[in-house]
Amino acid sequence: MEKIIDAKGLSCPKPVMLAKKALDTQDEITIVVDNQTAAENVKMFAKSKGCEVDIIKEGESIYYIHIKNNRTKIKCTDMIDSNEKGPTVFVISSNIMGNGDEKLGQLLVKGFIHATTELDRLPDIMIFYNTGVKLLTIESDIAEDIIALGKKGVKVLACGTCANYFEIGEKITAGTIGNMYDIVSILATSGRIVTI
Amino acid sequence: MNDDGEYIVALFKSVSEVMKAESLLKGTEVSFKLIPIPKKISPDCGVCIRFMNKDRMMIEQILNEKVCVVEFVIYK
Numbered sequence: 001m002e003k004i005i006d007a008k009g010l011s012c013p014k015p016v017m018l019a020k021k022a023l024d025t026q027d028e029i030t031i032v033v034d035n036q037t038a039a040e041n042v043k044m045f046a047k048s049k050g051c052e053v054d055i056i057k058e059g060e061s062i063y064y065i066h067i068k069n070n071r072t073k074i075k076c077t078d079m080i081d082s083n084e085k086g087p088t089v090f091v092i093s094s095n096i097m098g099n100g101d102e103k104l105g106q107l108l109v110k111g112f113i114h115a116t117t118e119l120d121r122l123p124d125i126m127i128f129y130n131t132g133v134k135l136l137t138i139e140s141d142i143a144e145d146i147i148a149l150g151k152k153g154v155k156v157l158a159c160g161t162c163a164n165y166f167e168i169g170e171k172i173t174a175g176t177i178g179n180m181y182d183i184v185s186i187l188a189t190s191g192r193i194v195t196i
Numbered sequence: 197m198n199d200d201g202e203y204i205v206a207l208f209k210s211v212s213e214v215m216k217a218e219s220l221l222k223g224t225e226v227s228f229k230l231i232p233i234p235k236k237i238s239p240d241c242g243v244c245i246r247f248m249n250k251d252r253m254m255i256e257q258i259l260n261e262k263v264c265v266v267e268f269v270i271y272k
Binding site for chain 2: 103104107110111114115141
């Protein structure tokens, strides 16, 4: 019998954790949340585990997320316990790559992002924080590459606190602004994290 | 930059020369991109400047005598 989980009023990462726990014992669940961020995070988590996901929105902000294991393939719960669990996340924590020479670091990060666009298997999510958010602005040489990655399905998340600190919130052209709950939720449920 | 069509990549003798070329090209009307040297061109680790074939003459004029370009290679 399908399990229904009421996660209304809960902030991330709790809805994701409840979904994960339920999928340990159930093949089909519906989780109810009351904000879009939670709905997207639960969806992302379930998709990353190979589950089928349907979302029905009711009213202004109630989301019914129906998650189903695809038994013909690999069970969600099997994947949770495997080495390849969760999405692959690239963390860009600086606008330069490596420590030391700043100009060289700027050059290297351009190369890194370009090479990322040519990967056969793209990261699922890219998180930009600290000075890394500067790479997402209209003035950045590589915002175009990051926008292209977004169009290919990579979720690009910019740290809102960081954008605010550098006063560049209005200049962010690539990705969406997220908060620390989003970042922690993604990192906590990720399979692989690549940090530069 | 349009990702279709034929590109040229300019290879330089050092990373410093690439940086110098990049700063010369910035602010001009030429569309270019600094990228890692594609593996099919060279197994060497390094960076190069990629641009559309139609801009080659203008690029050569801007870089002429200021930066040492080792080679221009067609890259599709």
